[in-house]
Amino acid sequence: MTETRAARPVTVDPREIGKFARMAERWWDPEGEMKPLHALNPVRVAYLRDRIAAHFGHAADSGNLSPLEGVSILDAGCGGGLLAEPLARLGARVTGIDAASETIKAAKAHAERQGLEIDYRRTTAEELADSGARFDAVLAMEIVEHVAELDSFLCACGDMVRPGGVCVVATLNRTMKSLLMAKIGAEYVLGWLPPGTHDWRKFVRPSEAAAALRPAGLRVREVKGVAFDPLRGDWHLSGDTDVNYMLLAEKP
Numbered sequence: 001m002t003e004t005r006a007a008r009p010v011t012v013d014p015r016e017i018g019k020f021a022r023m024a025e026r027w028w029d030p031e032g033e034m035k036p037l038h039a040l041n042p043v044r045v046a047y048l049r050d051r052i053a054a055h056f057g058h059a060a061d062s063g064n065l066s067p068l069e070g071v072s073i074l075d076a077g078c079g080g081g082l083l084a085e086p087l088a089r090l091g092a093r094v095t096g097i098d099a100a101s102e103t104i105k106a107a108k109a110h111a112e113r114q115g116l117e118i119d120y121r122r123t124t125a126e127e128l129a130d131s132g133a134r135f136d137a138v139l140a141m142e143i144v145e146h147v148a149e150l151d152s153f154l155c156a157c158g159d160m161v162r163p164g165g166v167c168v169v170a171t172l173n174r175t176m177k178s179l180l181m182a183k184i185g186a187e188y189v190l191g192w193l194p195p196g197t198h199d200w201r202k203f204v205r206p207s208e209a210a211a212a213l214r215p216a217g218l219r220v221r222e223v224k225g226v227a228f229d230p231l232r233g234d235w236h237l238s239g240d241t242d243v244n245y246m247l248l249a250e251k252p
Helices: 014-021 035-055 084-089 101-114 125-130 150-159 176-189 206-216
Strands: 072-076 093-098 119-122 135-141 161-172 219-229 234-238 244-250
Touching (some): 035 084, 035 135, 035 234, 035 244, 093 101, 101 119, 125 150, 135 150, 150 161, 150 206, 161 206, 206 219, 206 244
Parallel strands (some): 072 135, 093 119, 135 161
């Protein structure tokens, strides 16, 4: 179902928005608080490039510099634009939304300095969905564990996917392994993230994400794990979805 839904619950958590708004000017510092996202970005961008290009029948080989040419993409919870910018460089028509005005200002300023045209807006997923906006692909990357109402947020994202389009969700699984590695390990042992960045209780199981997308007519096509290789110091796709994973759903 894609019609406007009455009285959508507010999905914005003011505490989360305030937390990330305070980091707005440091989104592009690869050694700052967003260092883990900078490290994750290559595998995220490659996954999105390959899956979205394949879905729409575009070549994604090294000879095609714009494999996402003409594809409209919404980056919901775009932050400072770490995903929006590389996707725009790959040819996509990118809209980025975030509830924090400070973050949107920082994203706009950075894109302008790079000479990139990205439609950044300070708004929420439910507001944009109710406006009738529709996209070929909707991304909810590292955001669902920070929203106040998971089902409403993902349903709004799903409503904005055009028939024949896709939605990609990237988040943290709620398992004991993720509690030890992504919460205790990343925040308190390794210091990859500031303490308090995540609430493990808000981590999302793949089955929960799939159930939240189903009312909007989406069906999961793939769930892929993302794992860290301590020897190489980088992230890669994996069959292990116990901690980080990406979920791709499509709308017939």
